[in-house]
Amino acid sequence: MTDDIRTKKLINAPEDIISHALAGMISAHPDMLMIEGATGRAVVAKDGPRDGKVGIVIGGGSGHEPAFAGYVGRGLADAAAVGNVFASPSPEQIMDAARAADGGAGVMFLYGNYTGDVLNFDMAAEECEGMGIPARSVAVTDDVASAPADRIGERRGIAGDFFVFKIAGAAAEQGRDLDACLAAARKANDNCRSMGVALTACSMPQTGKPNFHIGHDEMEIGMGVHGEPGMRRGKLETADEVTDELVEKILNDMPLGQGDEVAVLVNGLGATGQLELYIIHRRVAQILDERGVKIHHSWVGEYCTSLEMAGASVTFLKLDDDLKGLLDTPCRTPALTVAGQLAPAGKRTKRDHSAGAASNAIDLSTLAVDGEVTPAIFKTMMLSVADAIRENRDWLSELDGVIGDGDHGITMDIGWTAVRGEIEGKDFQTISELSETMAKSFLDAVGASSGPLYASAFRRAGQSVSSRLNLDAGALVDWIEGICVGIQSRGGAQVGDKTMIDAWVPAVAKAKEALQSGADLNGCLDAAIAGATSGRDFTATIESRRGRSAKLGDRSIGHVDPGAASAVVILTAMKSGI
Numbered sequence: 001m002t003d004d005i006r007t008k009k010l011i012n013a014p015e016d017i018i019s020h021a022l023a024g025m026i027s028a029h030p031d032m033l034m035i036e037g038a039t040g041r042a043v044v045a046k047d048g049p050r051d052g053k054v055g056i057v058i059g060g061g062s063g064h065e066p067a068f069a070g071y072v073g074r075g076l077a078d079a080a081a082v083g084n085v086f087a088s089p090s091p092e093q094i095m096d097a098a099r100a101a102d103g104g105a106g107v108m109f110l111y112g113n114y115t116g117d118v119l120n121f122d123m124a125a126e127e128c129e130g131m132g133i134p135a136r137s138v139a140v141t142d143d144v145a146s147a148p149a150d151r152i153g154e155r156r157g158i159a160g161d162f163f164v165f166k167i168a169g170a171a172a173e174q175g176r177d178l179d180a181c182l183a184a185a186r187k188a189n190d191n192c193r194s195m196g197v198a199l200t201a202c203s204m205p206q207t208g209k210p211n212f213h214i215g216h217d218e219m220e221i222g223m224g225v226h227g228e229p230g231m232r233r234g235k236l237e238t239a240d241e242v243t244d245e246l247v248e249k250i251l252n253d254m255p256l257g258q259g260d261e262v263a264v265l266v267n268g269l270g271a272t273g274q275l276e277l278y279i280i281h282r283r284v285a286q287i288l289d290e291r292g293v294k295i296h297h298s299w300v301g302e303y304c305t306s307l308e309m310a311g312a313s314v315t316f317l318k319l320d321d322d323l324k325g326l327l328d329t330p331c332r333t334p335a336l337t338v339a340g341q342l343a344p345a346g347k348r349t350k351r352d353h354s355a356g357a358a359s360n361a362i363d364l365s366t367l368a369v370d371g372e373v374t375p376a377i378f379k380t381m382m383l384s385v386a387d388a389i390r391e392n393r394d395w396l397s398e399l400d401g402v403i404g405d406g407d408h409g410i411t412m413d414i415g416w417t418a419v420r421g422e423i424e425g426k427d428f429q430t431i432s433e434l435s436e437t438m439a440k441s442f443l444d445a446v447g448a449s450s451g452p453l454y455a456s457a458f459r460r461a462g463q464s465v466s467s468r469l470n471l472d473a474g475a476l477v478d479w480i481e482g483i484c485v486g487i488q489s490r491g492g493a494q495v496g497d498k499t500m501i502d503a504w505v506p507a508v509a510k511a512k513e514a515l516q517s518g519a520d521l522n523g524c525l526d527a528a529i530a531g532a533t534s535g536r537d538f539t540a541t542i543e544s545r546r547g548r549s550a551k552l553g554d555r556s557i558g559h560v561d562p563g564a565a566s567a568v569v570i571l572t573a574m575k576s577g578i
């Protein structure tokens with residue numbers, strides 16, 4: 001049975017994979033790379049950052065090697081923020097990279113257009129601006145399969161990162177200012193298109209199970225690099241037939257003809273060898289030649305992978321003289337070297353990025369003390385949530401694997417494990433203080449989309465009860481509403497989008513109804529659980545309108561949203577923890 005399939009990986013322990021991989025990368029390339037920052041997740045070019053140069057910071061989840069850290073080096077990226085497998089780096093990890101790359105001319109963030117990356121890099125950009133470091137961002141949107149042309153801003157970034165990173169890095173290497181580097185990166189992104197095909201699933205190291213199931217004689221056209229389902233599933237075809245479909249989709253979106261010039265990337269997804277990739281390139285070259293399109297340069301190999309997924313993608317970058325010059329600018333990184341004379345490294349000044357944190361003493365005598373939920377009881381409730389998330393981790397990841405990338409349970413468990421580590425064995429004066437601690441620990445540990453969303457949720461929830469020492473029924477409902485408001489204010493999702501909001505909004509509504517009817521604290525929690533459960537079940541009846549599953553259309557119907565499911569787990573565990 002497919003449910004019994006387990007995969008094999010050469011790792012030591014799932015919790016050590018990133019630190020061990022980065023240690024191996026640094027030991028393999030000590031002349032090019034180093035780690036900087038307290039998080040241990042910022043890979044920095046030894047001779048990249050320098051005074052007066054725009055700092056180029058790239059990043060994203062692990063599992064796509066050599067992306068992203070493999071493109072750190074002279075003439076390309078100055079630093080990369082490295083997230084967990086298939087999960088965005090956290091703002092603090094990104095800030096470690098930004099501080100290392102800062103040469104006094106501003107920094108530019110480049111990443112794939114995924115909700116988690118956008119949220120986390122946006123938070124880092126806000127922090128940079130607050131520290132006086134000008135920051136700009138470009139989210140790569142090259143994947144033709146992920147949204148129609150009239151919604152191009154919703155497209156995800158896949159192997160096109162390779163070209164956009166190269167162009168931006170070259171612009172900075174040439175000494176262009178921040179706005180000019182931004183313009184070059186945007187031009188590259190606007191002229192880059194990709195399409196992919198998957199033949200097998202990949203598996204998360206933490207679960208050892210395929211993220212999705214696909215028949216031995218099937219393929220998925222338009223598959224995303226996190227295992228997101230594509231445009232269609234069908235019987236496996238010949239290499240030429242598959243290539244024809246991939247290229248046709250690209251050319252329908254970005255017409256090319258006589259006299260045009262392109263750079264070509266034929267990219268393997270992790271388990272497809274160059275033998276097959278060159279067969280694909282052979283057909284790509286034939287199609288372009290028939291149209292009178294010149295290939296300026298091609299790259300064939302693994303440049304943006306998806307763990308051990310079998311499959312490939314084709315990317316075209318339409319060139320003008322400026323893009324061609326930037327593409328040919330020399331660089332030296334572990335994953336990409338463009339030959340040529342590199343300019344002298346230049347001076348690098350270590351800058352003081354410290355910022356004093358204000359400390360506000362709490363006057364406990366001003367806080368309301370009525371209510372049975374003390375800070376100690378509330379901590380027990382949160383530890384109960386951490387236990388419940390751990391128990392349901394694999395189930396939540398399986399739900400996510402059907403319509404997403406299969407990591408929701410894993411990332412939630414990482415976040416709640418970090419929360420446990422920060423609050424267990426400690427005493428907190430107030431529930432607001434505890435909530436703020438949860439926000440920071442969750443955000444620093446997770447990244448992904450869950451990190452910023454739940455960090456904003458915990459922070460807003462804590463603020464909503466800042467006038468209280470203990471919580472009564474009304475205050476607990478306020479805390480739950482703060483969770484919902486915090487998630488919506490950061491992510492922007494609405495009811496009907498098929499997200500966690502579809503569970504949190506009815507949870508708040510039902511809890512408020514119970515409170516108005518005179519229910520006690522347990523009654524309000526029961527009502528919240530019932531509302532969240534109905535919202536969770538509702539998500540199975542609707543199409544997804546946000547996140548990685550938004551492109552699935554009616555293929556997402558019949559499947560519960562994993563974020564809505566985890567909301568029910570959280571509320572249920574809170575009740576059991578009282």
